[in-house]
Amino acid sequence: MSRTQARREVTLAEYVAATEGVACRKDEGVVDESPRAYKPIEAVMAAQSDLVEIVHTLKQVVCVKG
Template sequence: MECRKDADVIDEIPMACKDIGAVMAAQRDLVNVVHTLKQVVCVKR
């Protein structure tokens, strides 16, 4: 398994994804969290 975060690996839109914890906290009165998923891998081609 490899994880690279050097200058040769460029994220197209670095701020495109919001922090899921912040999003769910903002929706606390609208939803009931049953499960929380964790990202394990991100594959870019």
């Protein structure tokens, strides 16, 4: 999903639920930053498994836009 598509499809309530536990703005101006607007990191890393070795997996705790 693109960020433009996320602006059209992701509701504020869905964004708030998806970012629970993450310190970030929770308003209409940032719904395009919804986790749904990005590819799952597991799929991205699996696609390049012959190039990389996963050593650590990080969890997002903050999102700064702007």
